[in-house]
Amino acid sequence: MLVNGEYKDTIAIMDRGFQYGDGLFETIEVRQNTPIFLEQHLQRLSNDSRRIHLPMLDLELLRSEIKQLCQNSGNAVLKIIITRGSGGRGYRQPDDIQPTRILSLYPFPDYPQNYYSDGIVARICDTRLGLNPILAGIKHLNRVEQVMARAEWNEATIQEGIMLDINRHVIEGTMTNVFYVKKKALYTSPLKDCGIAGIIRSWIMESQIRLLFPIFEQDFFIDDLFGADEIFVCNSVIGIWGIRKLEKHRYTVGKITKQLQLALENEKQKQVALCN
Amino acid sequence: MLVNGEYKDTIAIMDRGFQYGDGLFETIEVRQNTPIFLEQHLQRLSNDSRRIHLPMLDLELLRSEIKQLCQNSGNAVLKIIITRGSGGRGYRQPDDIQPTRILSLYPFPDYPQNYYSDGIVARICDTRLGLNPILAGIKHLNRVEQVMARAEWNEATIQEGIMLDINRHVIEGTMTNVFYVKKKALYTSPLKDCGIAGIIRSWIMESQIRLLFPIFEQDFFIDDLFGADEIFVCNSVIGIWGIRKLEKHRYTVGKITKQLQLALENEKQKQVALCN
Numbered sequence: 001m002l003v004n005g006e007y008k009d010t011i012a013i014m015d016r017g018f019q020y021g022d023g024l025f026e027t028i029e030v031r032q033n034t035p036i037f038l039e040q041h042l043q044r045l046s047n048d049s050r051r052i053h054l055p056m057l058d059l060e061l062l063r064s065e066i067k068q069l070c071q072n073s074g075n076a077v078l079k080i081i082i083t084r085g086s087g088g089r090g091y092r093q094p095d096d097i098q099p100t101r102i103l104s105l106y107p108f109p110d111y112p113q114n115y116y117s118d119g120i121v122a123r124i125c126d127t128r129l130g131l132n133p134i135l136a137g138i139k140h141l142n143r144v145e146q147v148m149a150r151a152e153w154n155e156a157t158i159q160e161g162i163m164l165d166i167n168r169h170v171i172e173g174t175m176t177n178v179f180y181v182k183k184k185a186l187y188t189s190p191l192k193d194c195g196i197a198g199i200i201r202s203w204i205m206e207s208q209i210r211l212l213f214p215i216f217e218q219d220f221f222i223d224d225l226f227g228a229d230e231i232f233v234c235n236s237v238i239g240i241w242g243i244r245k246l247e248k249h250r251y252t253v254g255k256i257t258k259q260l261q262l263a264l265e266n267e268k269q270k271q272v273a274l275c276n
Numbered sequence: 277m278l279v280n281g282e283y284k285d286t287i288a289i290m291d292r293g294f295q296y297g298d299g300l301f302e303t304i305e306v307r308q309n310t311p312i313f314l315e316q317h318l319q320r321l322s323n324d325s326r327r328i329h330l331p332m333l334d335l336e337l338l339r340s341e342i343k344q345l346c347q348n349s350g351n352a353v354l355k356i357i358i359t360r361g362s363g364g365r366g367y368r369q370p371d372d373i374q375p376t377r378i379l380s381l382y383p384f385p386d387y388p389q390n391y392y393s394d395g396i397v398a399r400i401c402d403t404r405l406g407l408n409p410i411l412a413g414i415k416h417l418n419r420v421e422q423v424m425a426r427a428e429w430n431e432a433t434i435q436e437g438i439m440l441d442i443n444r445h446v447i448e449g450t451m452t453n454v455f456y457v458k459k460k461a462l463y464t465s466p467l468k469d470c471g472i473a474g475i476i477r478s479w480i481m482e483s484q485i486r487l488l489f490p491i492f493e494q495d496f497f498i499d500d501l502f503g504a505d506e507i508f509v510c511n512s513v514i515g516i517w518g519i520r521k522l523e524k525h526r527y528t529v530g531k532i533t534k535q536l537q538l539a540l541e542n543e544k545q546k547q548v549a550l551c552n
Binding site for chain 2: 001003009010011012013014015016017018019020021022025052053081084089090091092093102104109127128129130131132133134135140141142143144145146147148149150151166174175194
């Protein structure tokens with residue numbers, strides 16, 4: 001792990017990332033030493049930094065450290081954490097913010113291939129997402145809700161939990177964004193009051209698929225999922241997984257899900273080829 | 277600082293307290309080596325641990341470390357942080373949770389005496405508290421909302437910001453609970469959807485004052501504060517401060533506020549005397 005450019009695996013207890021969860025993170029797939037969608041991740045990190053009033057990121061420095069860390073990583077997961085550093089009095093931030101920058105590499109998870117090809121089993125979580133427009137979409141370090149939701153089940157046969165907000169709108173998975181397909185249109189939560197605006201979600205919204213099938217960001221409920229033709233979840237590490245079973249309802253990994261999986265795989269291979 | 281019984285000032289980057297804000301904290305006044313309301317703080321820490329599914333705390337161990345740390349501290353602030361430790365896969369907690377326990381001492385803040393005697397100036401924050409009943413009341417490490425609210429002002433002349441939830445109910449200060457007095461009755465937020473259930477707030481609710489003046493936990497709005505006879509904020513470090521100015525409205529530190537300040541001061545002196 002690289003902490004402000006130095007190899008170490010600890011952080012000051014006084015760091016506001018630890019004291020208050022006062023920071024942001026990114027989780028990035030690294031394939032054959034190439035961080036996938038790197039510029040999109042850095043762009044989100046910049047945007048989120050602005051939203052929570054962190055100083056402007058030194059993207060050149062970040063890119064160079066990422067390159068250093070990933071040059072021999074093969075397939076891995078790169079996590080970037082940016083915090084507001086130490087200092088300040090209680091919640092009040094210091095006048096001179098010196099952010100802490102942490103890059104760490106993890107082994108790429110060994111998900112079974114059939115999650116991708118046959119789909120996964122998901123459940124509906126009881127833990128709800130709180131509503132807060134000023135923080136909605138931001139990938140900040142306050143993730144107790146996700147921890148509580150993920151603690152609801154232990155069965156290895158269930159791969160993801162779907163979370164609602166307190167108005168019973170379906171928002172996202174504990175670690176993914178959620179889309180469903182109904183009558184050749186795609187739907188996903190607008191994430192205006194809660195949730196994380198994922199990079200793969202954004203890529204889907206802007207992908208060629210939208211020329212063939214309309215994509216709507218609109219509030220929806222569990223019953224819309226139960227009655228869907230296809231459901232899939234996505235994030236930067238898993239890519240896109242169809243849902244084959246949600247509570248008692250069964251689905252197949254449908255045509256649109258497969259088309260998106262293929263397009264995403266092509267995009268990743270293109271990025272790897274460009275960098276090698 | 278004591279981390280799991282060892283003196284150090286760093287924490288593993290992998291600690292879930294840092295990765296997700298997956299933990300709890302307590303902030304305790306230490307007066308003449310005596311942690312004030314210690315049993316109440318430990319009780320809340322135990323209750324909150326149960327609510328977020330942390331293993332049962334070893335209170336004997338905690339008490340002994342607190343005693344060790346505070347034996348020559350004089351007046352100070354003791355902060356306890358308990359996290360879910362390291363491990364697990366993403367948000368999923370490890371099967372065998374080994375919590376991290378951090379005790380740290382800080383100098384007691386040098387607040388001017390007139391904050392206590394004449395009251396403070398407060399503002400209304402734009403940053404709202406998100407609603408989440410399962411986390412309401414818990415003093416967990418996810419505090420980005422408070423950081424955002426505290427970042428709204430820089431004026432040294434303003435001591436506290438009052439936060440509303442997204443339904444415009446008044447909930448608390450950025451670092452305090454809020455009460456107001458109207459026609460010889462006290463009112464405070466029920467904290468059922470958000471906010472932190474403070475130790476001084478609880479002490480007030482159970483104090484003798486309730487035999488003289490009824491205390492209501494009920495939703496209220498800014499206009500109720502603006503039209504109040506007295507307003508005060510409280511926490512374990514500041515004790516009780518009257519508000520003398522809130523936006524354009526002026527108040528005096530009234531009879532009930534002063535009575536509570538006196539009763540709280542007596543209680544603290546009693547606790548110090550008992551332990552020395």
